[in-house]
Amino acid sequence: MAVFDYRQAEEVRDAFARHGVRYLFIGKSGAILLGFPDTTQDADLFLAKAPENCRNAVGALIDLGFALTTEESEQIARGKDFIQLKNGPFDLDLIFAPDGIERFDDAWSRRVEVEGFPVCHIDDIIASKVAAKRQKDRDSLPRLLAFREYWKSKRP
Amino acid sequence: METEPKAAIPKEWLDEFEAAARRPLELRMRYAFIRTYKPVMDDARFRAFDTMEQYRRWCAENLPEWLGYGRI
Numbered sequence: 001m002a003v004f005d006y007r008q009a010e011e012v013r014d015a016f017a018r019h020g021v022r023y024l025f026i027g028k029s030g031a032i033l034l035g036f037p038d039t040t041q042d043a044d045l046f047l048a049k050a051p052e053n054c055r056n057a058v059g060a061l062i063d064l065g066f067a068l069t070t071e072e073s074e075q076i077a078r079g080k081d082f083i084q085l086k087n088g089p090f091d092l093d094l095i096f097a098p099d100g101i102e103r104f105d106d107a108w109s110r111r112v113e114v115e116g117f118p119v120c121h122i123d124d125i126i127a128s129k130v131a132a133k134r135q136k137d138r139d140s141l142p143r144l145l146a147f148r149e150y151w152k153s154k155r156p
Numbered sequence: 157m158e159t160e161p162k163a164a165i166p167k168e169w170l171d172e173f174e175a176a177a178r179r180p181l182e183l184r185m186r187y188a189f190i191r192t193y194k195p196v197m198d199d200a201r202f203r204a205f206d207t208m209e210q211y212r213r214w215c216a217e218n219l220p221e222w223l224g225y226g227r228i
Contacts, residue, residue, distance in 0.1 A: 004189040006182035032188040037176035039190045068202075075204040082211040087201040099208055115181055132212070136224030146165045150173045 004029075004043050004090040011064055012043070012092075013117055019060040022048040024111055025119045026098060026128060028140075033114045034122055036147045038140070042091035046120060047079075048104040049096045054079040057094070065089045100124075100131030122148045195220055 002008070016023055025033050027044030047057055058073045066088030068076070076083055076094065083094040101107050101124055110121040120128075126144060129137040165173070176184055196219050205211035215225035 003191045004185075006185045009185065029189075032184065033181070035173070035176050035184070037172045037184070037188070039188055041190060041192060041194070043189075072202050072204070080204040081207045082205045084197075084200075084203040086198065095208075097208055133227045134212075134215075134224060135226055135228050138228055139224065143169055146169050147173055150165055150170065154177070 002090055008090050009033075009043070009117060012045075012060075015060040015063045016057075019056040019063070020053075021056045021060050022050075022053050022104070022108065023057075023118065024104075024107055025117055026095060026107075026125060027093070030119045030125050031122065031144060031147065033117055033119045034112060034125075034151060036144065036151075038143070042093055044093045044095060046095050046098055046101070046104065046107065048108075049079040051077075051079070054096075061085070061088065061092075066092075098128045098131075100127035100129075122151055194223055197223065197225075 015021075024030070024046045025043065026046040028036070028038060028040040029043040032038060032040065047053060054077045058068065058076050061076070062068060062073075066085055068087065072087075079096045081095070081097040083096075085092040085094065101120075107120050107124050108118075110124060112119045112121055126141070126148060129141060129144065179187075203214075205214065212227060216227060219225045
């Protein structure tokens with residue numbers, strides 16, 4: 001399996017656009033798109049949980065090369081809160097209800113576009129990590145908070 | 157969990173942020189996305205959880221503590 005890279009991010013962007021999927025990059029992968037220098041293994045996508053959006057996501061993922069069984073496709077179409085995919089060209093986490101964010105539309109209204117990639121605002125990325133209360137997030141949070149300060153200082 | 161920075165950005169971090177800002181996105185991504193094996197987590201091709209709470213509980217009960225997925 002290949003490491004997620006810019007070309008694959010473009011493929012995600014384009015496939016999701018073709019299928020009309022509403023999504024946002026979130027988590028550390030979202031922060032990296034915003035400019036946060038750190039490492040991660042997979043891309044995290046926050047998807048709107050509307051039934052049509054979930055069905056569209058299945059089509060987009062198949063286009064991208066994910067080998068989904070009928071049962072797996074049905075679970076994505078149902079919009080289960082968290083889905084981990086390691087059955088495609090790269091690792092992908094689908095999150096339909098991230099901790100710390102009330103509604104997709106709220107996050108969408110605050111999104112940041114980076115070279116055509118829709119990304120959660122840094123405040124939402126941090127809110128989800130704070131709410132998750134994981135050890136690994138607590139360890140990385142001080143640097144992410146510092147990056148938010150830096151990132152906001154550079155915004156017009 | 158602390159949510160607000162209380163001090164100025166440490167110079168080492170600031171230098172890293174500035175350096176990253178000078179790189180094109182494609183290069184930033186090349187440096188950022190890495191492949192490492194995470195025991196248990198990487199041993200299934202597909203997992204789905206009805207709720208985030210179920211996912212967090214699964215992580216706490218199944219993943220090695222040192223991976224850092226446990227809740228604090």
